Amino acid sequence: MKYLSLAAFSFLIACQPASGEYQLKYVQDGDSAVLCCDANNQTFRVRLKDIDAPEKHQPFAKESRQYLKQLISDKPLKLIGKKKDRYGRILADIIVTDESVNTLMIKSGHAWVWRYSENLKLQWLQKQAKKEKKGLWALPEPQRVEPWKWRKQNPRK
Numbered sequence: 001m002k003y004l005s006l007a008a009f010s011f012l013i014a015c016q017p018a019s020g021e022y023q024l025k026y027v028q029d030g031d032s033a034v035l036c037c038d039a040n041n042q043t044f045r046v047r048l049k050d051i052d053a054p055e056k057h058q059p060f061a062k063e064s065r066q067y068l069k070q071l072i073s074d075k076p077l078k079l080i081g082k083k084k085d086r087y088g089r090i091l092a093d094i095i096v097t098d099e100s101v102n103t104l105m106i107k108s109g110h111a112w113v114w115r116y117s118e119n120l121k122l123q124w125l126q127k128q129a130k131k132e133k134k135g136l137w138a139l140p141e142p143q144r145v146e147p148w149k150w151r152k153q154n155p156r157k
Contacts, residue, residue: 021076029053030064030111032089035077047089048102049081050119052147053111057154059143060110060136067110067135071101109135115148 022035025043030053036043053068054061072094080100081092094101105111106122109129113122130137136144145153 021078024069024072024074024077027065027069027072029056029061030068030105033068033072033094035079045087045089046079046094047085047087047091048105048111049091049093050114050117050122051102051105051111052114053105054136055147055150055154058145058147058150059139063135064105064110067108068101068105071104072096107134109133109137112136112146115146 020037022037025034025036025041027033028045031048031051032045033048034043034045048068053064075096078095079090079092080095081090083091085091093103103122103125106113107125107129109132113119113126117123129135
């Protein structure tokens, strides 16, 4: 049994994102997804780095989730990044055909730039999306509550 546990553990390590291609298992919300990396459907969770999408019960959450799903469904996915957040999710950029999905989410107005991000490109793209009233930026201002503020106002029970 000890050897089986070690073998299972080494398989999990082998499945951790480093390089290669992955497939979407499902989209949790506009900034996180579950991917798989082998024929046995070994899965892991990914949190899109530097972005924050509307929470489940926030305005525009459904649209954000659907847009992410549209961008990454049925496509080979590459990841850039391997740090984990406090929930054990891999923090990464998801790449589809040489494009960053994280960037596309901001550019289209389907997510905010994470409040602690130092990514100047994303900050600029968000200003452009806001100026052009794309995605969530077309919502009335009272409905555009940043997810980090919304989570504070609506803690999980």
